[in-house]
Amino acid sequence: MKRYDQLYRLYEAFPVDTLRAYQDFVELFPPVASRVALEHWEEASDELDRRKSAIERAFVDGEAFAEIAAHATRQQAFTALDLHSKYDRAVNVLVLDVDETLRSAGETDNEIPRETLSLLTEFHEAGIPIVICTGQTLENVKGFMIQGLGSELVHSGDLSIVYEAGTGVFTPGHGADTKHLLYEDLEEEIVSIFDHLRSRVLREAPEDLRRGCHLQGNEFNVTMKPNFEIGSEKAVGIIDDALVYELDLLGEAVAGTTDREPADVREFSRAFYAESDPEIRAVLDDAGSIPDPGAIPDDVEAFFERIDVAYYEGDAAEIGSLELNKVVGVEAAFSVLGIDDPFALVMGDSKSDLRVMEWVAGERSGIGAAPEHASADVLEFVRGADDLVFDRGRSADMLRTAYALNRLAALD
Incomplete structure (x- = not known):
């Protein structure tokens, strides 16, 4: 008391x-x-x-x-006290998603607010490492982090960037460990499937997709983005079409690896991912494109179980490796940063961020926080854990709570 x-x-x-x-x-x-x-x-x-x-x-x-x-406000301070009573630990690393978490197209003009940047600088000065964990390309995220936080902080050795949702980790100032290309550790068959996808995805796309989409400049993942305002009616329509096209292209790539008929594996691909993800099922259902091919052969299913197809309405249709995700990237970042006993504040809004939150919760090595507009699964998890939900564009509020938690923990 x-x-x-x-x-x-x-x-x-x-x-x-x-x-x-x-x-x-x-x-x-x-x-x-x-x-x-x-x-x-x-x-x-x-x-x-x-x-x-x-x-x-x-x-x-x-x-x-x-x-x-x-x-910290009164509410933030007492939330920090509750967290301290529950975990009896200070936050010793920040794991932060960018889009719709640190910044918001709707509330912050897609810029990280100066208030948030100032607080991140305070954490850095207090010796707290920062892991930026994003689906974006390295060059993109590196550029705006230098612009916001300054080159000195980004290259201090205490900041790591997990990019493309875990395909690579960039930690300036660590010599040979500065850049880890995690996709290089995948089996050759999986890499060949992605090489096949990348070489064909735009070149062989129908004309409406070639005109309405572009390929995000990823090193490994295959991500189709709309050439329209994200979330607009046109963007929703073109990304729905891109999802169906990518599923078929993936089926053909897997067929080439298993020596099965491409037409059959295209159907297997649609059926498998419709069963795996209700959002994908809804898109395929609207297009009248859900087949009933019967049992999926084990050798085909074994590939699908290692490959992730992600759908973000009006934003992106993406194919990635389930063996490469933000958890794998964060673990690699912790290793390079020398964080042996993490207690992380994980902030994010998407399913890929949820995996990191679930991982740190399972290890008793962190807490999760999310903006109010996060996906339903993320909000359900966060509210069921510590109810650390903040308003859109107000990531600084959660950082203030963490700041108060660390000050209270330092008094013990």
Whole structure:
């Protein structure tokens, strides 16, 4: 009860909302060449120090409580206390999805907010490694992370990028371990299937798909993206068509490996993935394309069981390896970063992020958090664990909770 009583007193006795406003102003004030603006910032900085000092004098662990009040709302602080009581651990690594988690097309203009970037910098300065875990290509994510966090942080040796949902890991500053191409460890037959897919996917696509889609610049995964606004009616239609086309192309690639008739394996492919994923089934059902080929031969099914087909409505149709996923990538990143006993904050919105959340939960090595618009399976898992759900575009709120958790854990 001691920590609870201290937090209760902190948020009752001090104007913490004003303190937090001063903290945000000082931290997020943009660099401007203005003497008046600089004087205003200095006045705010002095007032921030004055208000923190008042809290520091009122508590035995005053510096920690001042920083908690300056960074976290009352609800965030008490959530942090609950997490500390349950797990008795501080977060020692951040595992963060990007799209619709750190940034949101609907709420943050598809940019990572400065507030979020500032908090990530604070975690970095506190010695907490950061693992960016995304389905995007390496060059894309590396570029905007350098733009947002700066080249020095990205190349500090404490940041790793798991890209293309686990096909590769990039950890600058680690010599020969800087880049791991995890797909190189796959069996030759699986690699040959993906080579087959990549060489044909656009070249042999129907004209409407060639005009309406492009191939994302992945190193390994085969991902068709719309040439229309993501989520628009045209994008939904073209990605639905792309999904059916990719399933047939996958069937033909597997047929070449098993010496079975391509027409038969195309039907097996549609049937297998319709049974595996209700969203894929719905697309095939709408297209009138769900066959009933009977029992799928064991040698064909063995390949399908190792290959993932992912559908994101109006966004992407993707084929990847089930042996390469974000869990495999995160494990590799932890190894390079030297994290032997992780307690991770995993933030994400999709099924691939859910796998990481389930993994850390099963190992008692982390907690999961998700935005309110995450997929239903992710939200069900997160709410059933610690209910760490944040508003769209407000990833900073979860980072503030983690900041408070770490401050509380440091008091023990």
